[in-house]
Every structure is written in C-alpha cells, then in structure tokens.
Amino acid sequence: MSKRISISKRIRFEVFKRDKFTCQYCGKKAPDVILEIDHMHPKSKGGSDEMLNLITSCRECNRGKKDIRLDDQSTLQKQRREIEERQERREQIELMFKWRESLRDSDRKKLNKVVKYIDKKIDKFQLNENGRRTIEKLINKFSLPDILDAIDISAKKYLKYDTSDDLTKDSVEDFIDKIGGILTVKSRSPIEQKLAYIKGICRNRFEYWDSKKGSMILNEYVNALKKYGWSEKQILDDLENELELETKESNSWSEWKCFVEGWIDDIKKWK
Structure with missing residues (x-):
C-alpha cells in the first residue's frame, strides 16, 4: 500500500480559515474540538487534494465516518495519541489566532x-x-x-x-x-425609505411635527394599501405620485394629518 501524502499546513490553514475553524458536520469550533481536514470525495475513490474537495471536520465526526478501528489496547499508543492531540490543539489555536489577526x-x-x-x-x-x-x-x-x-x-x-x-x-x-x-x-426597504423622505418633508415644512404619531399614520396608510392587495410597486408609485405631492402642498401638521387619515378611511371602504 502506498503511503498517504499529508496535506500541507498552508492548505490546512486555508481550509480552516475558509470554514471559520468550524466542523462542517456538527458545527463545533476550535479549540473546543480538534479539527481535521476531510475529503468530501474520498481519496480511495479518486478524490483529489484540491481545496474544493477539502472540508473542515472535527476528529469525532471524521473518525465516525470511517470503518477503521484504532487499536486502543496499547498504553504507549494512547499516550502518544494524547500528546499528538495536545500538540494539534496548540497548533490549531495558533492558526486560529493567525486567522483572527489577518481579519483585524x-x-x-x-x-x-x-x-x-x-x-x-x-x-x-x-x-x-x-x-x-x-x-x-x-x-x-x-x-x-x-x-x-x-x-x-x-x-x-x-x-x-x-x-x-x-x-x-x-x-x-x-x-x-x-x-x-x-x-x-x-x-431599509424602498417603502421605508420613501416614508422616511416624506417625514423629512413634514419636518422641514411644518412648524410642529409629531414624529411618533406621524410615523403611525404613515404605517397605517401603507398597511391599508397592503390589505387591499396592492403590490410594493403600486404602493411606491402611490407614495411618490400622490402622498408625497400632497404632503408638499400641506402647510401644517393638522392639515396633513387630516387629509392622510381621510385617505386611510377611504381605502378601507374600497371594494
């Protein structure tokens, strides 16, 4: 059997960084778990070591995918594996800090x-x-x-x-x-942007403007049109060609409030 070629540290770091140091199977993150590189299309079935075929997996998920049983009987093997895991965890923490620093x-x-x-x-x-x-x-x-x-x-x-x-x-x-x-x-959404623009007109034109009440009235107006079945485009056209123009003609808060509430009542009567 030919010896399996390990993936370079640079490639491992790029894959970990791409996957945000998170196991793509269970969602656990370093340093809570030890991460490994897994092949989405197995090497044994012709999979390559290209980045697109590599994915971040925690050790538990990666081992769970395999049928190979590890020999846990030897104390020396256990100790060696524990040392390797601690070293791997340290290296992954260093890689994670390197990634964070690159983001900063x-x-x-x-x-x-x-x-x-x-x-x-x-x-x-x-x-x-x-x-x-x-x-x-x-x-x-x-x-x-x-x-x-x-x-x-x-x-x-x-x-x-x-x-x-x-x-x-x-x-x-x-x-x-x-x-x-x-x-x-x-x-914001196009409708919210248009409502903000209309409120700006009101603030600039009127000596008095009740921002909270004005917002409630405008939202009620839009909701009335939505309940009638109008699309977003129809509502935007109405706001721009009807309500905005009428707002520019209004001279006071009370005048504006009166006509908008009147329009709302009219919409509710539409059939």
Missing part, C-alpha cells in the same frame, strides 16, 4: 482607506479619533460600497463653503455625522 489587519486597512477617502473630501480638515471610531463602527455594520456611496451623498448634501471658498467647520461636522443616518436609511 484587513479591517485596519479597510478603515484607513475609508478615512483617506473622507479626508480627501474635507480639504484642510482631518478625521479625528472619535471620527475614526465612528467610521469603524459603520464598517463593522455595513458593506464597503454602501459606505462609500453614503460618504458621497453626505458630502454632496452637507459640505458647505464660506466666502473664501473654504469648507466650513460646521458643515464638515454635519457631513461626518450624517453618514451613519444615510446608511441606515439605505438599508
């Missing part, structure tokens, strides 16, 4: 690139440590493309220049502060 390094590089992207937009100003921490939290929560889009949107909307054509400090602070809010809105 990747996050640091991503943060530095985003900070540099922001700094280019604010000329002589520079993001401070509080700003960096704010951006770091956003990176942990949102995708990089969405963050860059939000930065562009915020810059276009909030950055202002003085008479000397220099950016104002207040506008730079607004620009940074609004990035998170833009991301939150963008992560």
